[in-house]
Amino acid sequence: METQAINRRDNLFVSGHRACHGCGMAIAVRHILKATGQDVIVVTPTGCLETFSSPYGYSPWLVPWIHHLFENGPAVASGVAAALKAQGRESCRVVVIGGDGSTFDIGFGSLSGMLERGDDVLYICVDNGAYMNTGGQRSGASPTYSSTTTDPAGAASFGKRQLKKNLPEIVAAHGIPYVATASVAYLKDLQKKVKKAMEYRGPRYIQIDTPCPSVWGFGSDRALEIGRLGVRCGLVPLIEIENGQLKRVRKITDPLPVEDYLKAQKRFRHLFSMPEGGGVVAEIQKQADGNIAKYGLLKRTVDGNAETPP
């Protein structure tokens, strides 16, 4: 009990859970809770996080935590928030931490409903770009030309042909006060965004890029490094949208070529062995360049006001 009490002061998601070695998501969750503090109720839809953190009889959660189903995290959170309001316990805040499968795909309707109603819920998507809990099947968050088990690369396919759903902008279109993207590669930035989100009432959304060593295919000591490559090439733009306006972005000096990011992961390996792969890589580079232009990610050396988008 004493150990727990000590732990609880600075860590609300303790060791002993069953995440894969080097899991980016587990790192993200620990830092999310450092930023929220302990007066929260966490709702987690079905997925990696639920499975690795809740084997019956054990729990790394030192905050009240509830898992109900795959597609209803936002609605369960709305119910919790409504109950807290009815009970006059509104100092306690509701935070959903869910994966991209539940957020982008099966729970999307529930998420949109919660946002439209304006419920007082911070929704955090820990995005690893596929259904990792079940072995890496394609989701709406899978990046273009990644190979997944349900949309694999093969002699006649480069993998996923479609764009990653631009969920932050879709969410922002609901007119909610705060939307941000973050990465486990930048933990101070991540915590700052969570803290800022906690200052608002109403629905808020943060999408965190959480590299997955097991399915993306990289060494278990490299999650933060891979995350940083994603940000630095422009494929993972870190932005903040407040009340519908793009307010701040994380600038990139000297963007890396997307090859540096793609080559480091097995899920893109086919792009470098297939004859037409070069053209596909160029297409991905265009996506990165598009992000850099659209969000004004490039740090201009002569501009003193570099942190503000144009």
Next chain:
Amino acid sequence: MAQKRVLEGSEAVALAVKACRPHVISAYPISPQTHIVEALARMKADGEIESEYVRVESEFSAASVVSGASAAGSRAYTASASQGLLLMTEVLYASVGMRLPFVLTGVNRSISAPITIQVDQQDTVSLRDSGVIQFYVESCQEAYDVHLAAFKVAEDPDILLPVMVCMDGWILTHSYETVSFLEQEAVDRFVPPFNPPNRLDPKDPKTWGSYAEENVLTEFKFAIHDALQKGKDKIREVFAELARITGRDYGGLIEAYRTQGADIVLVAMGSVCGTVKEAVDVLREEGRKVGLVKIRCYRPFPYEDIWSAVRESKVLAVLDANISLGSEGAVGMDLKAKLCGIRNGPIVCDWISGLGGREVNIDTIRRIVGECERVRECGQDISELKWAGLNPALLP
């Protein structure tokens, strides 16, 4: 003093819900449930209720909102029908497993396809295996009364399960009846504030909805089944207490109507029971030995109560307003499962009846009883399933 008013069944339900002071109401509209949730919305707009009213984008979310509210320690209510109840199904199973009590009104309506808004009980019966407690009501007055009981049963610390009050769409939700209401103080005494043993609370953080495997899953299911079986006594007690307060006694888990000395006992649930009672009176006048068992509590299934009411009978004529396609009607199957092997037990004649709003009237009952009298003398083929009012001219 209790008040009396002539009003619609839906309004009676809304008044019962209001009197129970739920913290959270969440709903998605579907015919013929709409008048209930509209009445509650008007009460909210007029400041007559303090409940948080969460207007969701689907029935799936409505059931999820009340589940979340329940976990956070609040009394919660929702209502749906037909397709909406099917959409809630996954949520209801999970909330049973997590022992999250709330009350929902299951307004009975048939299931697509073909799409229809007419009444039968296929929707709620399809949820029979979920562990949700199911009550069926015959009248608007009974709908009012049973909703009060439903909160008390759901929130009992030995039960802690969702309770669904099933009421036939249109026939009850949209018909007008004189309904008597309790004073608010009487309801407050009968249904005290919800005070669950656990709630989501940072001061006492707990982990809800864990992942389990063969190590404990059987025991989870056993515990729920056991709570349902033992809950029968609690339900009887709650109904008896309510009868003392209201002066209206509908019986306990079942109502046995003129079953004394009856050879043929009809078994039914819901509003059709009113018609059956009238038919029983007519047929008794003619000297035919018939009675009715009205099942008020379908889950947990009250086989002990039914058996004690029908042990002298020769034939049970079950009116099943549902069908397990490829097998039989649900209530018929439940009865056969319990009566199988009893020496000289009654023959169960399962009648698929009242589907999609097809009328079941006194003549229908008369024909069913006539056929059951033949079965009483001649027995029945084991594979025989009877369809009340089937029109061969419409068959392919």
